[in-house]
Amino acid sequence: MQDSTDHSAATELADITTTRAGYDGVAQLYADLFKHNLESRALDRAMLAAFAESVADLSSGPVADLGCGPGQVAAHLATLGAEVFGIDLSARMVALARAEFPHLSFDQGSMERLSIDDGALGGIVAWYSLIHLPPDRVPMVFREFHRVLADHGHVLLAFQTADLPDTVEAFDHKVARAYRWAPKRLARLLTDAGFTVIARMVREPRPDERFGQAFLLASKVR
Numbered sequence: 092m093q094d095s096t097d098h099s100a101a102t103e104l105a106d107i108t109t110t111r112a113g114y115d116g117v118a119q120l121y122a123d124l125f126k127h128n129l130e131s132r133a134l135d136r137a138m139l140a141a142f143a144e145s146v147a148d149l150s151s152g153p154v155a156d157l158g159c160g161p162g163q164v165a166a167h168l169a170t171l172g173a174e175v176f177g178i179d180l181s182a183r184m185v186a187l188a189r190a191e192f193p194h195l196s197f198d199q200g201s202m203e204r205l206s207i208d209d210g211a212l213g214g215i216v217a218w219y220s221l222i223h224l225p226p227d228r229v230p231m232v233f234r235e236f237h238r239v240l241a242d243h244g245h246v247l248l249a250f251q252t253a254d255l256p257d258t259v260e261a262f263d264h265k266v267a268r269a270y271r272w273a274p275k276r277l278a279r280l281l282t283d284a285g286f287t288v289i290a291r292m293v294r295e296p297r298p299d300e301r302f303g304q305a306f307l308l309a310s311k312v313r
């Protein structure tokens with residue numbers, strides 16, 4: 092079902108090569124740092140719980156965790172009853188996810204080009220993974236999400252917020268170039284791609300975070 096990504100240097104965009112190499116390099120450190128991250132984030136878990144409940148009601152296909160990293164969000168969704176698999180650019184991340192959560196399926200691939208049939212998914216989670224996409228490619232990715240989701244399928248996004256309303260700002264992420272979005276702006280792109288935005292949640296940064304954190308839940312409604 093998964094990866095048709097062409098990793099050859101001739102065809103791959105430079106930012107994708109850089110992001111993959113960056114996460115390959117820090118994969119173990121990242122996995123150790125974020126293993127228990129959700130435990131102290133009740134509001135983030137609340138969004139995941141609402142998403143899991145929404146896709147369970149629908150039962151029209153599995154959930155793809157796109158940019159799954161070491162797999163802890165996919166594993167959390169599985170404990171909530173979701174049938175979930177993960178896809179990530181980084182081979183090291185995929186290897187760590189498979190080792191830690193052998194009961195789940197993880198594959199290497201890009202959210203920009205999914206080898207998934209039209210309408211095959213009940214849900215998509217992109218948890219701090221869209222942040223590395225150059226903003227001009229986000230509309231195309233949302234159209235790809237729309238293509239692979241079943242009618243009434245749900246998408247859940249997590250990302251760092253921009254300071255100013257309706258803006259997108261590059262920030263100095265440690266691994267790869269990244270962007271933080273005003274929720275309103277990203278929500279508009281979801282709407283443009285055919286989604287209906289159901290909920291947006293913004294919370295203040297915790298002491299170990301630099302920025303506010305935002306969450307968007309949307310569905311594909313015909």
Ligand SMILES: C[S@@+](CC[C@H](N)C(=O)[O-])C[C@H]1O[C@@H](n2cnc3c(N)ncnc32)[C@H](O)[C@@H]1O
Pocket residue numbers: 110111114125157158159160161162164178179180181184200201202203217218219220221223224
């Ligand atoms: C900040 S980490 C988030 C990982 C995980 N979702 C979490 O919350 O811990 C970003 C992840 O997205 C992946 N990623 C970035 N761009 C991607 C793309 N175009 N397709 C698939 N994965 C991507 C990276 O390899 C990395 O593992």
